[in-house]
Amino acid sequence: MSETQNLRVVLASRPIGRPKTSDFRFEHAPIPQPGDGQLLLETQYLSLDPYMRWRISDAKSYAPPIGIGEVIVGGTVARVKTSRHPDWREGDIVLAESGWQQYALSDGSNLRRLDPAIAPPSTALGVLGMPGFTAYGGLLEIGQPKPGETVVVAAASGAVGSVVGQIARIKGARAVGIAGGPEKCAFVKNELGFDAVVDHQAPDFAQKLAEACPDGIDVYFENVSGHVWDAVLPLLNDFARVPVCGLIANYNDGPEGGNGPDRLPRTMREILARSITLRGFLVYNFTAARHDEFQREAAGWINEGKLLWREDVVEGLERAPEAFIGLLEGRNFGKLVVRLAK
Amino acid sequence: MSETQNLRVVLASRPIGRPKTSDFRFEHAPIPQPGDGQLLLETQYLSLDPYMRWRISDAKSYAPPIGIGEVIVGGTVARVKTSRHPDWREGDIVLAESGWQQYALSDGSNLRRLDPAIAPPSTALGVLGMPGFTAYGGLLEIGQPKPGETVVVAAASGAVGSVVGQIARIKGARAVGIAGGPEKCAFVKNELGFDAVVDHQAPDFAQKLAEACPDGIDVYFENVSGHVWDAVLPLLNDFARVPVCGLIANYNDGPEGGNGPDRLPRTMREILARSITLRGFLVYNFTAARHDEFQREAAGWINEGKLLWREDVVEGLERAPEAFIGLLEGRNFGKLVVRLAK
Numbered sequence: 001m002s003e004t005q006n007l008r009v010v011l012a013s014r015p016i017g018r019p020k021t022s023d024f025r026f027e028h029a030p031i032p033q034p035g036d037g038q039l040l041l042e043t044q045y046l047s048l049d050p051y052m053r054w055r056i057s058d059a060k061s062y063a064p065p066i067g068i069g070e071v072i073v074g075g076t077v078a079r080v081k082t083s084r085h086p087d088w089r090e091g092d093i094v095l096a097e098s099g100w101q102q103y104a105l106s107d108g109s110n111l112r113r114l115d116p117a118i119a120p121p122s123t124a125l126g127v128l129g130m131p132g133f134t135a136y137g138g139l140l141e142i143g144q145p146k147p148g149e150t151v152v153v154a155a156a157s158g159a160v161g162s163v164v165g166q167i168a169r170i171k172g173a174r175a176v177g178i179a180g181g182p183e184k185c186a187f188v189k190n191e192l193g194f195d196a197v198v199d200h201q202a203p204d205f206a207q208k209l210a211e212a213c214p215d216g217i218d219v220y221f222e223n224v225s226g227h228v229w230d231a232v233l234p235l236l237n238d239f240a241r242v243p244v245c246g247l248i249a250n251y252n253d254g255p256e257g258g259n260g261p262d263r264l265p266r267t268m269r270e271i272l273a274r275s276i277t278l279r280g281f282l283v284y285n286f287t288a289a290r291h292d293e294f295q296r297e298a299a300g301w302i303n304e305g306k307l308l309w310r311e312d313v314v315e316g317l318e319r320a321p322e323a324f325i326g327l328l329e330g331r332n333f334g335k336l337v338v339r340l341a342k
Numbered sequence: 343m344s345e346t347q348n349l350r351v352v353l354a355s356r357p358i359g360r361p362k363t364s365d366f367r368f369e370h371a372p373i374p375q376p377g378d379g380q381l382l383l384e385t386q387y388l389s390l391d392p393y394m395r396w397r398i399s400d401a402k403s404y405a406p407p408i409g410i411g412e413v414i415v416g417g418t419v420a421r422v423k424t425s426r427h428p429d430w431r432e433g434d435i436v437l438a439e440s441g442w443q444q445y446a447l448s449d450g451s452n453l454r455r456l457d458p459a460i461a462p463p464s465t466a467l468g469v470l471g472m473p474g475f476t477a478y479g480g481l482l483e484i485g486q487p488k489p490g491e492t493v494v495v496a497a498a499s500g501a502v503g504s505v506v507g508q509i510a511r512i513k514g515a516r517a518v519g520i521a522g523g524p525e526k527c528a529f530v531k532n533e534l535g536f537d538a539v540v541d542h543q544a545p546d547f548a549q550k551l552a553e554a555c556p557d558g559i560d561v562y563f564e565n566v567s568g569h570v571w572d573a574v575l576p577l578l579n580d581f582a583r584v585p586v587c588g589l590i591a592n593y594n595d596g597p598e599g600g601n602g603p604d605r606l607p608r609t610m611r612e613i614l615a616r617s618i619t620l621r622g623f624l625v626y627n628f629t630a631a632r633h634d635e636f637q638r639e640a641a642g643w644i645n646e647g648k649l650l651w652r653e654d655v656v657e658g659l660e661r662a663p664e665a666f667i668g669l670l671e672g673r674n675f676g677k678l679v680v681r682l683a684k
Contacts, residue, residue: 059611225610244614247607260602265589267606268567269401271622272586278620280613 006031007317008071008101011056018328019056024072024321031103039085041078041096041104046317046338047125048074048324049159050223050248072100075130077114077121095124100320102340119302126159126335127309128298130283135163136294137286138243139221140171142279147172149218152209152235154178154228156188156197157310159335160245164221165194166307173219176212178228180330187333192308206231216240222278225249230263233270244280248328310334316341348373349659350413350443353398360670361398366414366663373445381427383420383438383446388659388680389467390416390666391501392565392590414442417472419456419463437466442662444682461644468501468677469651470640472625477505478636479628480585481563482513484621489514491560494551494577496520496570498530498539499652501677502587506563507536508649515561518554520570522672529675534650548573558582564620567591572605575612586622590670652676658683 005028012025034040055073058065066072076099080092085108088094095112098104114121119128126132145151151168155161156177165175165188177188177197188197196212198205209231216237222229226249236242270276301307312334314323320338327336347370354367376382397415400407408414418441422434427450430436437454440446456463461470468474487493493510497503498519507517507530519530519539530539538554540547551573558579564571568591578584612618643649654676656665662680669678 054615059615222610225607229606229610244610247610247614260604262602262605264571264605264609265567267609268564268571268586268589271620272589272624273396273401273622275622275624275627277622278613280615280617280619282617285617 004031005029006101006103008099009317009320010069010071011066013068014058014065015056019053019321019325021321021325023056026318032105034082034084034105036084038105038107039083039088040081041076041094041098041106042081043076043078043098043102043104043317043340044093045077045122045125046074046100046320046340047076047129048314048320048327048332048336048338049131050246050327052324053248053328073097074099075125076104077124078104093121095129100317102317118299122311122313122337122339123309125337126311127163127302127307128295131159131335132163132298133286133291133294134245134283135160135221136167136298137283137290138245138281139164139167139219141286141290142243142277142281143168143219143221143241145171145173145219149173150176150213150215151219151221152176152178152213152217152232153221154200154224155248155330156192156194157184157333158223159309160223161221162188162192162309162334163307166192166301168219169193169195170301170306176209176217178209178224184333187310191310200228200231210235219243221245223248229267233267236270236274236276238274240274240276242276242278244278248330312336314338346373347371348443348445350441351659351662352411352413353408355410356400356407357398361395361663361667363663363667365398368660374447376424376426376447379427380447380449381425381430382423383418383436383440383448384423385418385420385440385444385446385659385682386435387419387464387467388416388442388662388682389418389471390656390662390669390674390678390680391473392588392669394666395590395670415439416441417467418446419466420446435463437471442659444659460641464653464655464679464681465651467679468653469505469644469649470637473501473677474505474640475628475633475636476587476625477502477563478509478640479625479632480587480623481506481509481561483628483632484585484619484623485510485561485563485583487513487515487561491515492518492555492557493561493563494518494520494555494559494574495563496542496566497590497672498534498536499526499675500565501651502565503563504530504534504651504676505649508534508643510561511535511537512643512648518551518559520551520566526675529652533652542570542573552577561585563587565590571609575609578612578616578618580616582616582618584618584620586620590672654678656680 013023015023076096078096093114151173153161153164156179168175175194177194178200179185185197185199188194198208198212217235220232220242222244223246225247312332355365357365418438420438435456493515495503495506498521510517517536519536520542521527527539527541530536540550540554559577562574562584564586565588567589654674
């Protein structure tokens, strides 16, 4: 790759169902030059997150879809390569939203300076960043776990789920994780210290989940849906809270969902019979009220060794499409980030 | 009917799907005699309510199912015929839970004395009773309508829906009702004073509902589900609140719901994309916190002419099964009560 060229990934076609690598196109463009008041960012890490599946679809959503030919959005950790902005200097490490590309211009807005002495900068994309705050906000604002209650979270080895379970334990609740396969399950139980873990790939998954939750479920942090929801639903206690954070099992579905049977009536009936609360949220809902508090608390928990994380690092922007497709199928193990070649 | 016989209605068989009159059996039994500390109640009005469909099924629910051969439960307005209890006198008019029968014994617990000077006693089964409090609690605790917001309620001419819309207006919100057929729609708009009404039987119902809600829907009081929910869902605004009070369209379904397509993924996606809250409730959730306040406020609104109601009175316990089956199909018009022959 030439030093004067900016490699970037644009949306080639809107995926229907499972994205294909051909839905993404690599382009080379000249490295842009910052004008007065601008700075040039060089991407070090690109975050890959499930929400991007929505953004490349044309489903009605919280944000407009990415257009064909546009660079895919994404959170990044970047180094300021050139600055013509008074507040920023060459060499500053920042959290940015510069997307799937090597270089990007910025006017300095929406950047946050990172201090590598506090934590590795890539954690700003994970445990100390959007996924960590998603877990924190959704669990504490909506889930409101009380000591002794049972909190269940799926994708428990992932960027959000791992933080949900650990904070649940910090708050005195019992954390039950759901993960795919023995390796992830062992990590969730042994490294993260969840009270129990259940493998959703097991043929007797629903039965095992019930056994892991002898007192039922008080909080279910929903980031999967699909057959996990079907197993959780009959275990929810009276007044259970369900923060709806993600639906990764559905993201590749079309707008009208799957075939029958119709699972809505059963869900509605259980919501009614047991006074259950389902509440969807976007992490931005909580930013004003709780982001500073999250940063402070999470850094403290990390310092005390109470909040652990795991990264799944993919080398090179060239591998981003394939890694993203794998993310939607649960093939990553930990927070998925792409490290761009120096 | 003999003056010494107690006519009562017991569950003959558990209905599958739509109940049939043969699922109910009439029995005659001797009128029970009160012992010390007991009183004999003579039913004047029996309330018929959708929740009874659940109680005669064996679905897991908030209360155990009624057994085969047992008297069907139900709220009643009754007259104390004989008292051997120091707190009650012959002729007292009380709110009771004595079920589908002419006579019942009571030990005085769970009775409330009614004052016919304040309002007709049958209102204790409707606007001033469980349905009215259901509307009040669900709307104010969960729906939390703000002035200028749009509140939509189905079954808007019914016991709960009519109160939901009127309280929404009292609180400064815009009330949009959904009802079945031109007669009920006219009543909701012209008598109850809703801002708009839409007929769910119209072929262009979804379109008409959208036109009636130009600013979207902030609160949807769910007591129907089915195709009404499908029309409401795309109109819900960011942060919309959905108190889930009833699902009358599903009550005759089996435990696993209907055929496909599967409507759950779309519902979950909208909950997530627009930070929607769905919360199931039972009226008992709010009793301790708000029942006294409800009684006081509702009586005040009735006095000021701000809270109107309509009763659909069926004459004779013999007609209760048929009237109840009609209730599940929306054939009643207003709060359905059975007046027992003198």
